[in-house]
Amino acid sequence: MTDHDVAGLQRRLAEFAAARDWEQYHTPKNLAAALSVEAAELVEIFQWLTPEQSARIMDEPESAHRVTDEVADVLAYLLQFCSRLGIDPLTALAAKIDRNEHRFPAP
């Protein structure tokens, strides 16, 4: 568990961007592109690894840090994208899981 919440992080990200006058760059289109670039940086860490090696990625502190850092970058752009468009990401995911439970019934 965590003592940070999504709404609080969204507020910090908004203040961070505003203080640097970066909001002008944060169109939904640009934030979606930035999100995909960060996701690709996560893929890059794993691209030549076997499935077994990929499962041990956190064993080595430098790799663990790199993975954690990319997770943060992906989440940062996802939350900024959601703030920009008024989407609640947790509600969106809860609704999607509901739909998937109907689409893919468990055996």
Added chain:
Amino acid sequence: MTDHDVAGLQRRLAEFAAARDWEQYHTPKNLAAALSVEAAELVEIFQWLTPEQSARIMDEPESAHRVTDEVADVLAYLLQFCSRLGIDPLTALAAKIDRNEHRFPAP
């Protein structure tokens, strides 16, 4: 704000995958790839739009639904990736914002 929390969603996603015997596919490498594919599906919605059109994407119900659905998919794979590797995504992001406040001092 939301009545759903990250840990609760991670639990639902884990149960969903376990009930369908999908855990075998969920190596960190595969989950990172799936995350990047969903991020690309978000980019696809915006790829031919002008910045101005991209800012109005939620005005049209069908586009709004599609964007919200892709946000859910990105978040679903991000949370499953984090569960698999024992990363707390909110703590990771809070730490990253702290670091960025030092790296990019506000003017």
Added chain:
Amino acid sequence: MTDHDVAGLQRRLAEFAAARDWEQYHTPKNLAAALSVEAAELVEIFQWLTPEQSARIMDEPESAHRVTDEVADVLAYLLQFCSRLGIDPLTALAAKIDRNEHRFPAP
């Protein structure tokens, strides 16, 4: 070998876009995004496969067709991107291989 050449394909792609008045959408930024979306569609085909399954992807006609089709889409946007910016992709790659032969000397 092939009876089609890169310059001829670039000409056909340019005529195709011009006839449909699609050039207005083909900014370098948008073509790069479209290229990355098509690359992700190629990744999607492989995302849950083991390395061994991925090596047999052409054995099944439907998968083979899907892979070939995505290769065509990736190449189409790469060539249009290059046409738009005056880059010769084959010369760019030959120069890159030259550089890599110095950066990564063979043992």
Added chain:
Amino acid sequence: MTDHDVAGLQRRLAEFAAARDWEQYHTPKNLAAALSVEAAELVEIFQWLTPEQSARIMDEPESAHRVTDEVADVLAYLLQFCSRLGIDPLTALAAKIDRNEHRFPAP
């Protein structure tokens, strides 16, 4: 036009990988992931630019070099992917343009 051809570049790429014993990493799945990572690096160059700025990317020598270098990387992985699976990329694209001429008739 160019004095390099696709088959010749594929041969150089194959020799380069073989000399370094890198073929073991070059599963179709991994090459598709690497291709998508390079495509994202191209997107990254453009991510915060306006459409107008993106059209002038080659005016500045350092950006021009970076773009050309990423084009080479995308093409390198695309050609290696095709070699690995026995796909002729130029024939694939010619066939796709034929199909698209039927799917999207010019006005």
